[in-house]
Amino acid sequence: MNDNLSNADIVKCENLVYKRSPVMTDNVMHYCPGCGHGTAHQIIAEVIEEMDIQAETIGITPVGCAVLMYNYLDIDMQEAAHGRAPALATAVKRLMPEKYVFTYQGDGDLAAIGTAETIHACNRGENIAIFFINNGIYGMTGGQMAPTTLPNMRSSTSPYGRDVEMMGNPLRITELVAQLPGTYYVTRQAVHTPTYVRKTKKAVRRAFENQKLKKGLSLVEIVSNCNSGWKMSPVQANKWMVDNMFPFYPPGDIKLEGKMLSKD
Numbered sequence: 001m002n003d004n005l006s007n008a009d010i011v012k013c014e015n016l017v018y019k020r021s022p023v024m025t026d027n028v029m030h031y032c033p034g035c036g037h038g039t040a041h042q043i044i045a046e047v048i049e050e051m052d053i054q055a056e057t058i059g060i061t062p063v064g065c066a067v068l069m070y071n072y073l074d075i076d077m078q079e080a081a082h083g084r085a086p087a088l089a090t091a092v093k094r095l096m097p098e099k100y101v102f103t104y105q106g107d108g109d110l111a112a113i114g115t116a117e118t119i120h121a122c123n124r125g126e127n128i129a130i131f132f133i134n135n136g137i138y139g140m141t142g143g144q145m146a147p148t149t150l151p152n153m154r155s156s157t158s159p160y161g162r163d164v165e166m167m168g169n170p171l172r173i174t175e176l177v178a179q180l181p182g183t184y185y186v187t188r189q190a191v192h193t194p195t196y197v198r199k200t201k202k203a204v205r206r207a208f209e210n211q212k213l214k215k216g217l218s219l220v221e222i223v224s225n226c227n228s229g230w231k232m233s234p235v236q237a238n239k240w241m242v243d244n245m246f247p248f249y250p251p252g253d254i255k256l257e258g259k260m261l262s263k264d
Contacts, residue, residue: 021045023054027071034234036224037065039191040133040200041072044104047205048075057100058092060085062114064106065139083114086121089128100208102129107148108138111173115147118177125182125216129207132174132219135226136245143229147171150248155229170248174221178255184216186255190223192238196251216258223249 023045031037048057054075061069063082070077080088085103093101110118110132121128136153138144143156148170152161162170178186185207189200200222207218223245227237253261 021049023049023074025072025074029072030068031065032226032228034225034227034237035065036135036191036222037133039197040104040131040222040224041069043191043197043201043204044102044131045073047201047208048073048100051205051208053100053208056098057102058096060089060092060101060103062103062105062109064109064141066104066106066109066133067140069104083109083112084117085109085114086117086126086128086130089130090121090124090126093126093128097127100129100211102131102207104131105133106139107132107134107136107173108141108144108146111147111171115173118173119180122177122183122217122219123180125184127211127214128217129204129211130217130219131204131207132221133224134174134221134245134249135224135229136170137226137229139226139229143226147173148249150244153244172249174219174249175254177219178260182216183219183255184258185210185218185253186221187219187253188221188223188249188251190241190246190251192225192241199251221249223251 029038048054058076060078060080061067062080062085085105089101089103134148136148137155138146145155145158149162150170151164154161174188177183187203189203190196191200203220207220210218225237225241227234230237
């Protein structure tokens with residue numbers, strides 16, 4: 001390297017590999033090591049920064065691991081009662097239609113106590129974005145079985161595995177809402193590898209852009225792990241997720257521009 005270069009010149013010559021979005025706060029995250037929530041937060045923050053909509057964005061979080069998102073993103077946030085985020089987001093968006101409004105929800109919230117709010121918001125075609133973290137378990141409240149828990153999957157309330165005959169089938173809520181006329185874009189992604197992070201970021205941006213174009217509701221499911229609830233290391237949890245969650249919840253677009261996509 002040329003000895004005559006100043007420190008400023010050297011910095012300019014270096015390639016920036018990664019930086020934390022300024023939309024993120026300086027607060028230390030409370031999430032368990034290896035959890036996908038932190039990566040999902042960073043993705044949403046990066047999209048908000050790149051679209052220059054920080055002052056125009058309002059996030060809605062309910063009860064669960066997602067509830068403290070307001071502590072990590074420097075945007076306007078509103079907490080909703082358990083499961084009621086789509087209803088609150090509906091009110092916010094109708095009162096302030098110029099704003100970008102999104103919900104950030106876990107599977108126990110969105111697909112259990114909030115099933116009605118989710119389905120009806122999707123059916124009405126509310127012009128909002130829903131970001132849905134699916135780890136197949138209730139994470140914050142003790143690792144109980146959720147509607148998305150897989151057959152034979154263990155949880156604190158199904159220690160011998162989910163018995164479908166007794167406990168019912170897992171709910172593919174994303175495929176369900178994709179069939180509703182009000183949904184414009186429905187996709188399922190993940191955040192455990194750089195490739196999937198890029199795909200998820202693209203999906204999140206599409207959801208915000210659809211809202212700008214007043215296309216209706218966009219739902220982005222993110223299949224994630226819960227290594228604490230699953231009683232695994234982060235590496236083991238990611239492998240288990242790929243081997244077990246992905247076959248039942250396959251990543252990819254389900255509905256694009258208001259049209260269901262072929263499974264072929």
